[in-house]
Amino acid sequence: MKKIGIVDTTFARYDMGAAAIDELKSNHDGFKIIRYTVPGIKDLPVACKKMFEEQNCDILMALGMPGPKPIDKQCAHEASSALIQTQLMTNKHILEVFVHEDEGKDEKELAWLADRRAREHAINCLDLLFKPEKLIKKAGKGLREGFKDAGPLK
Amino acid sequence: MKKIGIVDTTFARYDMGAAAIDELKSNHDGFKIIRYTVPGIKDLPVACKKMFEEQNCDILMALGMPGPKPIDKQCAHEASSALIQTQLMTNKHILEVFVHEDEGKDEKELAWLADRRAREHAINCLDLLFKPEKLIKKAGKGLREGFKDAGPLK
Amino acid sequence: MKKIGIVDTTFARYDMGAAAIDELKSNHDGFKIIRYTVPGIKDLPVACKKMFEEQNCDILMALGMPGPKPIDKQCAHEASSALIQTQLMTNKHILEVFVHEDEGKDEKELAWLADRRAREHAINCLDLLFKPEKLIKKAGKGLREGFKDAGPLK
Amino acid sequence: MKKIGIVDTTFARYDMGAAAIDELKSNHDGFKIIRYTVPGIKDLPVACKKMFEEQNCDILMALGMPGPKPIDKQCAHEASSALIQTQLMTNKHILEVFVHEDEGKDEKELAWLADRRAREHAINCLDLLFKPEKLIKKAGKGLREGFKDAGPLK
Amino acid sequence: MKKIGIVDTTFARYDMGAAAIDELKSNHDGFKIIRYTVPGIKDLPVACKKMFEEQNCDILMALGMPGPKPIDKQCAHEASSALIQTQLMTNKHILEVFVHEDEGKDEKELAWLADRRAREHAINCLDLLFKPEKLIKKAGKGLREGFKDAGPLK
Numbered sequence: 001m002k003k004i005g006i007v008d009t010t011f012a013r014y015d016m017g018a019a020a021i022d023e024l025k026s027n028h029d030g031f032k033i034i035r036y037t038v039p040g041i042k043d044l045p046v047a048c049k050k051m052f053e054e055q056n057c058d059i060l061m062a063l064g065m066p067g068p069k070p071i072d073k074q075c076a077h078e079a080s081s082a083l084i085q086t087q088l089m090t091n092k093h094i095l096e097v098f099v100h101e102d103e104g105k106d107e108k109e110l111a112w113l114a115d116r117r118a119r120e121h122a123i124n125c126l127d128l129l130f131k132p133e134k135l136i137k138k139a140g141k142g143l144r145e146g147f148k149d150a151g152p153l154k
Numbered sequence: 155m156k157k158i159g160i161v162d163t164t165f166a167r168y169d170m171g172a173a174a175i176d177e178l179k180s181n182h183d184g185f186k187i188i189r190y191t192v193p194g195i196k197d198l199p200v201a202c203k204k205m206f207e208e209q210n211c212d213i214l215m216a217l218g219m220p221g222p223k224p225i226d227k228q229c230a231h232e233a234s235s236a237l238i239q240t241q242l243m244t245n246k247h248i249l250e251v252f253v254h255e256d257e258g259k260d261e262k263e264l265a266w267l268a269d270r271r272a273r274e275h276a277i278n279c280l281d282l283l284f285k286p287e288k289l290i291k292k293a294g295k296g297l298r299e300g301f302k303d304a305g306p307l308k
Numbered sequence: 309m310k311k312i313g314i315v316d317t318t319f320a321r322y323d324m325g326a327a328a329i330d331e332l333k334s335n336h337d338g339f340k341i342i343r344y345t346v347p348g349i350k351d352l353p354v355a356c357k358k359m360f361e362e363q364n365c366d367i368l369m370a371l372g373m374p375g376p377k378p379i380d381k382q383c384a385h386e387a388s389s390a391l392i393q394t395q396l397m398t399n400k401h402i403l404e405v406f407v408h409e410d411e412g413k414d415e416k417e418l419a420w421l422a423d424r425r426a427r428e429h430a431i432n433c434l435d436l437l438f439k440p441e442k443l444i445k446k447a448g449k450g451l452r453e454g455f456k457d458a459g460p461l462k
Numbered sequence: 463m464k465k466i467g468i469v470d471t472t473f474a475r476y477d478m479g480a481a482a483i484d485e486l487k488s489n490h491d492g493f494k495i496i497r498y499t500v501p502g503i504k505d506l507p508v509a510c511k512k513m514f515e516e517q518n519c520d521i522l523m524a525l526g527m528p529g530p531k532p533i534d535k536q537c538a539h540e541a542s543s544a545l546i547q548t549q550l551m552t553n554k555h556i557l558e559v560f561v562h563e564d565e566g567k568d569e570k571e572l573a574w575l576a577d578r579r580a581r582e583h584a585i586n587c588l589d590l591l592f593k594p595e596k597l598i599k600k601a602g603k604g605l606r607e608g609f610k611d612a613g614p615l616k
Numbered sequence: 617m618k619k620i621g622i623v624d625t626t627f628a629r630y631d632m633g634a635a636a637i638d639e640l641k642s643n644h645d646g647f648k649i650i651r652y653t654v655p656g657i658k659d660l661p662v663a664c665k666k667m668f669e670e671q672n673c674d675i676l677m678a679l680g681m682p683g684p685k686p687i688d689k690q691c692a693h694e695a696s697s698a699l700i701q702t703q704l705m706t707n708k709h710i711l712e713v714f715v716h717e718d719e720g721k722d723e724k725e726l727a728w729l730a731d732r733r734a735r736e737h738a739i740n741c742l743d744l745l746f747k748p749e750k751l752i753k754k755a756g757k758g759l760r761e762g763f764k765d766a767g768p769l770k
Contacts, residue, residue, distance in 0.1 A: 316755050601634070
């Protein structure tokens, strides 16, 4: 049975991990979910590496909410770079689901965005794991996770 | 028979993968094409690594369209850095074909640019794979993919 | 018996390592503490790697105080990136505890912040090592180390 | 017999590779030159790695001309970082010879600069390979490649 | 007998390597010094790796003087990142001793700074190699190399 890992943070201001898990379970079965929570986004990469190598996960979602300050942006850059590196070291996908605190106009929209982006990436996660051919059909369609799709160029 | 891999995204707003495949097939035969589509540009590096190591591709084209916001530029930087890293880990070429959404003055020009850059890099891909000596003859000629060549300095 | 490593600098203007050690000892026993001090934050990554591989530490705290100038910010970025890399190379956690000199409004607040952040990360360190399930319960709660928690979105 | 590799691009607007080869041959013999041309500077790192590992080069010159736009600067940064990484993976030197398009006041000066920088780095290349002790004598002398030397501090 | 490596550049405008060697010899004996000079700071990382792996150095000082332009700052960032990476690959310390050309108000102060920073890091080098416990006693003391110490927070 396939194992999907959910790795998230106590720093985030919305329980994106729970939203992802709910969406995964609503859309598919035949997999096991393992969860690992760390303090902040810079702790995500090694947590992901451990999930692949010590827990034998097949794919991961790494969820976090970088703050709005320049130092937060830099932390996000460091975390993102290392999440990609982790994938190269393991030959497995990690869906990075980051919501920046300045992406929403208020707390309500931010919570909505965090929930929706987590859910839409959960679908991507299932597609990559179980039906990768579905993604080829959507190539170049201008899809977005969270806010509405940009759509193909006219 | 050589294998050329096409790796692209659902985030892109133009089907650059299809353009690349069309151009490859119009110019050469004697190779097999494999396609892999992922959600966004940060998913490209591991997809490329898997294409080399699990699908035995000999060369890849990685196609994407980074958005116009600062965070999109940062994602492109992270993806590009990791695509180069992937090449160093495998000793094989990946032609990065990125079109930034702010490179075109409108959607029409952007679509034209995405198509043309994908096609011109398809030719580079064939040259690197089958006729690398052709590139030596063009060294220092100020060639560009997409917009017109800058040409050699006068 | 588990080994916790404390790695800090002579550049820092507050003895964050001592604060971390005091907090660790006040909250738990059954572990050994090893300390390693280097000149600056860019010396931390290799010191951490040596602590894992030569001293067999199970987890580390890396403590430092980057200065306020642009070059100091860049050093912090380089150090942080490499601390994450060190974790990926060893599959073990390093709690990065950095306090930037411009985070406090005066020396008094800065000292308070350095002490408190070191202590709060010492608790994270113990949780990751001994009770990781405690962190899952705090996922998405908007926790902060040092200044007060942001809390969950409303 | 030692092998020197020349790796350059079709993007460059001056044939720096030819200038480097001419200078190498004018100053020394007893080595073989191998040339490899790729489309752009981000293709240089893997080309260099292949030159070391598949062509057994002892040292390389990597020549390129980054454009003047911010995205070009970012590409140069990505290429440079990976060229250094390539050296660390192989324990061999790569002389990076980049001329930025905004370094010259006009096309004529830029061509002069590209030629001269390629030639002066060709001498560095020969020194590193055949007479490294010559470089120790020039330590701290404020040498520059291309424009005139800054000289030692007074 | 321990081996200390001195790696410096012909680009630097002050012979920091000589200053470091003089200071090392004045303060301790029972070690051998090996010197390696390269053209610029981006050549330092591989030179350091070779010093560890081909010359069996136990610790290194990497000395350089980045220029004042934005491109020089970027080169320094690339070199620094790779020097840390080199340490992670070898589990050995490299003391980075960089003096930026815009750190001094004139050439005289810059020369003074280069000399003093090289000498103060030479002491750090000896402490790390022979008496690491001395550094623990100075943890959090706000020490600086070159200009005067910031001192502990009040």
